[in-house]
Amino acid sequence: MLQAIDLVKHYPVRHSDAFVRALEGVSLELSEGETLGIVGESGCGKSTLAKMLVRLEEPTSGTVVLDGVDLTALHGAELRRQRRSIQMVFQDPYSSLNPRKTIGSTIDEVLRVHRFGRSAVERESRVAELLGMVGLAGQYASRLPHELSGGQRQRVGVARALAVDPRVLILDEPVSALDVSVRAEVMNLLGQLQSQLGLSYIFISHDVSMVRQISDRVAVMYLSRVVELGSWKNVLDAPMHPYTDGLRGAVPVPDPTITQPVVATVRGEVPDPAKPPVGCNFHPRCPIAVDLCRERVPDFQEIGVGHWVACHRAAEEQGRPAALVSL
């Protein structure tokens, strides 16, 4: 249904002819009713990708296609109409709501901009309906953001995104700013809305455990590229890319009865995206890199059914999980 095809985004660096390579040819597909999780650390390009999917950013090259329509080529009224189909929920419900506007008028504004509802009365009942969908009683319409808890504010963020009947929600770190016990409530709400409304989600997060909880398929990004893609089970429980494996090992598990690595599973830091390494982007930090990795960018290859990996070594070690990373 939704396709990102070979998206590239380069930002020029001021006073120089260099570019920050935020995205280097990212292709993804999202089906009806599916949740695609995108996991990666800061600077991997996941938020740039999100913004491009809702056209808050223009790609340097590549296209975004929704039901066969190239969204990157649209303008004016047609763009506005198509834009309704893909809506975004932001990370921080504190900064994405206007503190001086009531919840009701914040949602009403979206309806007006997209010319939903013919009269104020009609819009008012739509606002009440939307708040009901996210589990907030109608009286919240007259409240200001500061009167709400973090979880309630994020519910408002979701209601606002749902206002124009979208088919796809781009969820950019929707629970990262929330307290642990509130995360559960928002995660459960997202699951429930998806089955009720048949929504498709792109769930972007740095939190492997939340991505594992909600995703059907998972894409792992590292320094402007997708390095692994497949079913949540394959990618997160039996990863083939050494970065995915290291990332998974780096997440502390809330269970003191199991032995957890005491040494770092991924050494070093992410390189500067204006000066990416030659060859595989991950090779300077990779425990199993060989000469080939320092010379050539690995192809993105399908090494199991629907399981794609960009790693020279993974293809070689096909069939064996990347636990081959011995530290």
Next chain:
Amino acid sequence: MTPGVESDYLLEVEDMRVAVEPPRSRSQRARAKHPNLEIVHGIDLKVRRGETIGFVGESGSGKSVTMLAILRLLGDQLRMVGGRVQFRGTDLASLAESEIRQLRGRDIGMVYQDPMTSLNPLMRVGNQVREVMLVHGIQRDEADRRTLELFARVGIPDPARTTRCYPHEFSGGMRQRVVIAMALALKPALLLADEPTTALDVTIQQQILALIAELKEELGMTTIWVTHDLGVVARLVERVVVMYGGNIVEDAPVRQLFVTPQHPYTQRLLASLPNPRDDERPLLAQIPGRPPLTGENVTGCSFRSRCLQAKDVCQMEPPLTARGAGRVACWVPPEEWRS
């Protein structure tokens, strides 16, 4: 500082209470109408030498305020209104400002969440580490030498060059390493780390956690970690203190806390986390309601309104009492819990 009687405990906190100071501009009458808003309600805590303790709780639970109060760093808005903090047997309230300033840094090191709040953006990072030592009376040559050593020790590459960098030239992880170098420069007996890795990526978090764990072994430091991340706690600490609504609700060895939580809040909090090895991915357990607001006057147990186990007795405030190898503030033991 005159050392008092040496006990087994490095740090002893007794019935510590912290309240919000009413604004000064208010009239006498207005101030009377706004009695002290108490936000930390009587913390009792003893920390043994060499222990690693995790302080967990959600925003507003009082965990950071407790740490600031221990250090006498509450600022103008908050005030310790009761209780006592003893460090090596000395009552910290009895120290002059100059004495406590000597103690911070030399005996108690601190690392905060955002390294930029601890670093001067206009000063070379090496000089900032060096200054900590100069302020505490170490000779220049010695301080220079130790700065280079510390940089190497905390894993900052090429110290001869990088000590001359400014904070903005460093990544978040590298800045936090500088702050750790500053905190450890004088080999403190106690390290207080308030969410030291929350702002960092997980692979960098793991490197920093490994580094602090190593240094702790090397220096035999006592450490207190303040965090909301139960994964970090499980991986790192020996004992966990859980705070809720300005109180300690449970305090137990890490295994006991995770395996047989004694407080319904601890139990619900653990249940709200996704199990990374469960293929069924069931709905996450939610905790209905919300925590008490800062300064909200709750009678009885502060978790009562959200608690599935609440009984009539919970209208009285439960004392923190010994249970198993830990302590818990709850009237209803797990044997009597409804599932």
